[in-house]
Amino acid sequence: MSDARVWENEGSGKPGPVALKALSKTKAATIYEVAQRAGVSIATVSRALRGSDLVTEATRARVHAAVQELHFTPNRLGRSLAEGRHAANGIVFPDLVGPYYAEVVLGYEEAASDLGSSVLILATRRRPDAADAVVELAARVDGIVVMGNTVDDEVVRGIAASGVPVVLLARDPMPGVDTIRTRNRGTAVTLTAHLVAHGHRHVAFLGDPVGSPDVAGRYAGFAAALRAAGLPVPAPVPCDLDLAAGEAAAVALLGDRRPDAIVCANDELALGVHLAAEAAGLRVPDDLAVTGWDDVLAARFAGLTTVRQPMRELGATAARWLHQRIQERTADPAGSTDAVRRAARRRVLSTRLVVRRSCGTHPHPGGNS
Amino acid sequence: MSDARVWENEGSGKPGPVALKALSKTKAATIYEVAQRAGVSIATVSRALRGSDLVTEATRARVHAAVQELHFTPNRLGRSLAEGRHAANGIVFPDLVGPYYAEVVLGYEEAASDLGSSVLILATRRRPDAADAVVELAARVDGIVVMGNTVDDEVVRGIAASGVPVVLLARDPMPGVDTIRTRNRGTAVTLTAHLVAHGHRHVAFLGDPVGSPDVAGRYAGFAAALRAAGLPVPAPVPCDLDLAAGEAAAVALLGDRRPDAIVCANDELALGVHLAAEAAGLRVPDDLAVTGWDDVLAARFAGLTTVRQPMRELGATAARWLHQRIQERTADPAGSTDAVRRAARRRVLSTRLVVRRSCGTHPHPGGNS
């Protein structure tokens, strides 16, 4: 394999004397220079570049030639300032771990990109200044998508009131703001009922409803199903949403009086419980049933019963709705003609139960592997 | 989904008839209005807001009051245009599936955010107009990170030449441009040697070196190790990097004359092979050894031997280097003082072999689970 050599220089060795001035950095040309070079006015350059048909083929050609020679790229700031739009929008999410957020963001980026706008991202993580960051982001976009547990409604309200279109994603609705979510409660009911049908009576819930609207919906469904079955409803066991948190929580839960089954707020947690259970000599699902949420790749390999959601569609829909709102606003900046304005949209995308081994041994309909 | 209605008010009770004009969208205030309200000039407002000490406490207070009342947020376009900087930078990646890119992007966002700049993302996927998109992105940022298999060097060169600082990530170096990567070749040598030590003689490589610099490096190491062991080096079996591709490729590979082991370019592929092997009645690792790359969560549950890379650090380093370059450029826009300019940086972050079951039964040192 001689072609291996191509990649050979990696890492080591001697990059050799790297060219110090390989790239001649020129200060970017402006429209004035192009105009001068082409022997026309800046207005004509602008027209030629934007494909206006009020330009002779000849002049257009001259302009393009000048553009080539000068490597001219219009300065976005100048353009945006003049146009009064950023041609960009933002998305705010708590984090980017696990496939969930990444897929949503990807779906969002795809759609937004198709609609002609760049996308700015902001991960709030646990930053104390998340609100400020979001407000700042809102100032550099034409519209913004705010996901789940990132900032308070108050912050969202402020942004919306400032005239920046907002779409809420995986988050409780607010008056006057579009909201797109996935079905949590209903699917959690189905899931929990399924566990009960397996004979599990002592079922615990792992996850913090306060920490995320999604988890809140899942817990609500969990509780409703148990209630419907005449079973006592345990309080949720709050914890983070990662593997380690699942392991830690499981260790505590699996002491005396351990549950027959644990409904986890997401797959990472469930996988953590799985691990802890095995470490404790418990077999899943015989000694302990476990369910997750998200259907991450590992769920399949762990035989985890879980829930699949249309993540990309979630992001794509948000992007499209946002785009529409931006259009509307552009058409009617003052927001005066309320009559014309569409009411806030709400949509709940359905999710699907994926039944595997971890919930119990009896095969049930409705899932796949 | 007609039953979507059921969940319409999910979670929060009764939003009731959605308020049509809940949010009074006001056209954003400008610095002029603030100035007028505060009874000062726009210059003073600007100073007060940016914390200049050439302002009386009294006037500063008046300005801030006016800002509050008007809910004023400085328009970023105006500010950026005046300052001559975007306070934003971009990152270009092929996709966002699997934890790899997501983690890199997250590490990047964290670091960039700490350094005070917003981040724009661009997923090139298989878009035919990727180059244009990247060039356009480059026009709206102060600097840009370009990952692996997204656009040609030619495009990168053009951008760099236009004066926009560039950092390459997981990609072959270019003269004059900083590059940060992870160790592929070396670790692939170790990994392959490990398989050989297990007694595997007929080892295949699954993945397309042409499609990604990372894969190319891994194949190079694979080839080198086999060569060193005096074994024949098979051509790579090109394929995409997802589960389905792995399954499909495996079906073909596992016919007659099937290999003892398959080195896969990433975990998804390896997991796909795993699945296909089991479906074909083959046991891993006894009948077929398999290795992956990335150490995704599922790898742990599948007992997959793989390689772990410092993804976040990769992104964070890129962000920091880029920031430095931007600083340098700001200090010396013309790029005249070459003497002062640092040579292009190169760094290869080390990766770690994670030995689990899938590579063979004899326990070996160097890994963990």
Added chain:
DNA sequence: GTGAAAGCGCTAACAG
């Protein structure tokens, strides 16, 4: 300390 005014680079009337 504060104000007036000159841009930053571009678009979009408005005149020719």
Added chain:
DNA sequence: CTGTTAGCGCTTTCAC
């Protein structure tokens, strides 16, 4: 068809 010119919203000298 093309040029002139007035902004877009803000920062920043340069005077006062």
